[in-house]
Amino acid sequence: MKVLQHPLVMLFIALGLGSVGQLALKTGMEKVPEAKTALDVVRAMVTQPYVTVGMLCYVFSSLMYLRVIQKWDLSLVYPMVALSYVLVTILSWALLHEKIPSIRVAGLVLICLGVCLMAASASRGSVQTAGHVESSQAQSK
Secondary structure (H helix, E strand, O other), X not given: OXXXXXXXXXXXXXXXXXXXXXXXXXXXXXXXXXXXOHHHHHHXXXXXXXXXXXXXXXXXXXXXXXXXXXHOOHHHHHHHOOHHHHHHHHHHHHXXXXXOOHHHHHHHHHHHHHHHHHHHHHHHOEEEEOOEEEEHHHHOO
């Protein structure tokens, strides 16, 4: 159970939940009929199960994310959230059968490279842990 409490694991769970939430919201909103008033739209949204699931995914994703930023530097964690763009795009292609043009794939590769650079800086530098700055070597012990 201790593995699930590691900030990196919690971050990936948060990213996964947020990405699944995006797909659920998209699926649910496609099922919401056109409405004449804003109240009708809201009523249709809150009664659509996929929208509800998507919102719940966001709530749990946010709770996990808050725990991660409590333990690690925001300047490291927040850029890693960009991986959700990659995950949502891949899931949209695989599950929603969306077409992903080459230029978007190139953008996703650049995002991944940027996240790798950010992660490399963390492995060579320090990471904020529970209010104290520790070297990455000390954390691995």
